[in-house]
Amino acid sequence: MKRKKHDAKRARKPAPRNNPLKPQHAAKITKPASKPTTHTTTPTVPFAPTDAVLLIGEGDFSFSNAILTASLTTPPGSLTATTNDTEATTLTKYPQSQSHITNLRSLDHRVVFSVDATKPFPKALKRHTYDAILFNFPHTGGLTTAVDRQVRANQQLLLAFLTNAQPQLSPGGVVAITLFDGQPYAQWDVRGLAKATGYACRRSFKFDASLYPGYRHVRTIGNRDREGDWKGEERGARTYLFEVAEGGAKDGGAKGGKSGKGKKAPGKKKGDESSDDDD
Numbered sequence: 001m002k003r004k005k006h007d008a009k010r011a012r013k014p015a016p017r018n019n020p021l022k023p024q025h026a027a028k029i030t031k032p033a034s035k036p037t038t039h040t041t042t043p044t045v046p047f048a049p050t051d052a053v054l055l056i057g058e059g060d061f062s063f064s065n066a067i068l069t070a071s072l073t074t075p076p077g078s079l080t081a082t083t084n085d086t087e088a089t090t091l092t093k094y095p096q097s098q099s100h101i102t103n104l105r106s107l108d109h110r111v112v113f114s115v116d117a118t119k120p121f122p123k124a125l126k127r128h129t130y131d132a133i134l135f136n137f138p139h140t141g142g143l144t145t146a147v148d149r150q151v152r153a154n155q156q157l158l159l160a161f162l163t164n165a166q167p168q169l170s171p172g173g174v175v176a177i178t179l180f181d182g183q184p185y186a187q188w189d190v191r192g193l194a195k196a197t198g199y200a201c202r203r204s205f206k207f208d209a210s211l212y213p214g215y216r217h218v219r220t221i222g223n224r225d226r227e228g229d230w231k232g233e234e235r236g237a238r239t240y241l242f243e244v245a246e247g248g249a250k251d252g253g254a255k256g257g258k259s260g261k262g263k264k265a266p267g268k269k270k271g272d273e274s275s276d277d278d279d
Contacts, residue, residue: 050077052076076131162175194240200243
């Protein structure tokens with residue numbers, strides 16, 4: 001009899017409720033394996049496929065030749081490539097330039113020699129306006145070993161170039177200057193020079209030499225085959241895009257510092273905040 005009462009009492013005992021303060025061990029749910037995400041990066045170049053492009057200080061013309069043949073970029077609508085040297089001097093300093101020049105001409109692009117960036121552009125260039133004027137790695141050469149003098153000489157080069165380029169820009173056009181990272185190039189203060197000549201910096205981005213297969217950085221003095229010489233195309237560099245500021249060269253763009261209205265920056269879509277863009 002006692003056993004029956006005990007069994008009945010145990011049967012009436014309510015089932016324990018879940019304690020909300022204790023973790024509940026639910027059955028594990030296996031999530032389907034997520035597919036690896038792939039990120040596609042749009043190459044950043046300082047010109048658009050429909051642009052008329054002017055290249056200053058081309059050296060051996062490997063860059064101008066590369067932008068016409070590169071698979072990752074679309075060539076500009078028209079291209080004018082220039083160098084400070086005469087044709088004879090160019091071929092002597094850079095024998096490899098012959099094939100580049102021949103290819104440019106065969107594709108009906110213009111090659112102009114003896115263009116000094118510190119002087120007003122010659123008539124051959126003044127007859128046209130350009131959507132993008134590019135000056136890659138401007139340098140006066142080894143005029144002196146004194147760093148401060150080199151800095152001043154290259155600043156004067158850039159000031160003259162920026163002044164001479166402005167009248168040749170189409171409405172909304174850009175000037176692109178590419179410099180190596182670090183010293184002494186940071187001392188040139190390219191942004192300050194541009195502001196002083198009536199420009200505003202639209203943006204800047206890393207210069208990616210791999211976008212231009214066949215491009216080789218050459219020295220102002222010509223080819224050097226010494227073992228161990230550094231390769232410029234492997235060194236970090238940055239391209240700065242400038243547009244004419246409101247007021248232009250007349251007041252250094254001081255009217256509120258607003259940039260001129262024009263087309264959108266090449267290589268940058270609306271809402272695109274590229275990680276390599278510092279503007």
